[in-house]
Amino acid sequence: MEGGGQLIRLGTCAFSDHADFYPPGTRPGDRLAYYARFFDLVEIDSTFYAPPDPRRFEKWARMVPEGFTFDVKAYGAVTGHLRTGDAEAEGRSALAPQRESLQVLREAGKLGCFLCQFAPWVHRDDEGQDLVEKALDDFGDFPIAIEFRHRSWFAGGARSETLGWLRLSGAIHVVADEPQVSDASVPFVPEVTSERLSVMRLHGRNRKTWVTPNLASSQDRFDYLYPDEELRQLGREAQSLSEKTDEVHLLMNNNRANYAVQNALQLKRILTGEALPPPTLF
Numbered sequence: 378m379e380g381g382g383q384l385i386r387l388g389t390c391a392f393s394d395h396a397d398f399y400p401p402g403t404r405p406g407d408r409l410a411y412y413a414r415f416f417d418l419v420e421i422d423s424t425f426y427a428p429p430d431p432r433r434f435e436k437w438a439r440m441v442p443e444g445f446t447f448d449v450k451a452y453g454a455v456t457g458h459l460r461t462g463d464a465e466a467e468g469r470s471a472l473a474p475q476r477e478s479l480q481v482l483r484e485a486g487k488l489g490c491f492l493c494q495f496a497p498w499v500h501r502d503d504e505g506q507d508l509v510e511k512a513l514d515d516f517g518d519f520p521i522a523i524e525f526r527h528r529s530w531f532a533g534g535a536r537s538e539t540l541g542w543l544r545l546s547g548a549i550h551v552v553a554d555e556p557q558v559s560d561a562s563v564p565f566v567p568e569v570t571s572e573r574l575s576v577m578r579l580h581g582r583n584r585k586t587w588v589t590p591n592l593a594s595s596q597d598r599f600d601y602l603y604p605d606e607e608l609r610q611l612g613r614e615a616q617s618l619s620e621k622t623d624e625v626h627l628l629m630n631n632n633r634a635n636y637a638v639q640n641a642l643q644l645k646r647i648l649t650g651e652a653l654p655p656p657t658l659f
Contacts, residue, residue: 388418
């Protein structure tokens with residue numbers, strides 16, 4: 378989609394979470410191809426839980442049309458999420474398969490970015506900065522996007538310093554929309570740090586469950602359906618960003634039921650002005 382004379386790609390975080398989006402009887406292996414009929418972007422987040430298999434990425438790249446793009450989420454050992462065992466050793470062992478998978482997509486012309494979403498306990502201090510620098514050293518030859526989850530990265534004067542550091546590093550700042558309830562919430566910072574790409578990830582605004590421990594399902598954290606007016610405002614923000622960079626990735630992460638798909642299709646209508654044919658069962 379065109380926005381501000383530049384490209385805005387739109388999709389969801391994961392393609393397998395939205396079971397009711399797919400026609401009855403759709404096999405799991407056929408879901409990506411069906412998803413790609415409606416969107417030109419997806420974030421692969423299964424790679425957060427385990428190192429990826431490059432062969433799976435080869436298969437996925439063949440299943441989608443030209444112009445389709447994958448953003449790939451970093452393994453949790455890269456971003457400070459592993460707090461038991463030897464996280465450093467886990468990160469080293471996962472380095473090769475992550476890089477190989479990214480290279481598969483790059484060679485296919487379908488790589489968007491490598492998303493590093495750092496844990497909410499990764500603060501803006503020496504230890505936190507070292508962790509980010511390690512990711513930049515290991516993956517900086519790929520388009521690397523940085524999402525912070527602790528407020529210290531943007532509190533007070535830290536905002537301009539953090540953004541300046543990302544610009545100097547050639548990293549992509551992730552603009553996050555999320556509930557503002559604690560230090561584990563970052564503010565909405567619609568700034569561009571890379572001429573090639575800007576990423577917006579929309580997590581919903583459910584204040585009640587954002588920091589609630591021991592939820593029955595991770596979907597409970599993202600139990601929020603954006604109303605039309607909020608989507609219109611976020612669409613305007615994406616169009617504004619698109620004037621300052623070559624491409625914007627707009628990703629819905631409110632993965633409760635079919636919410637992400639519903640809101641992504643609403644955003645597509647808002648940004649294109651076109652009436653879209655609904656998917657089966659939608």
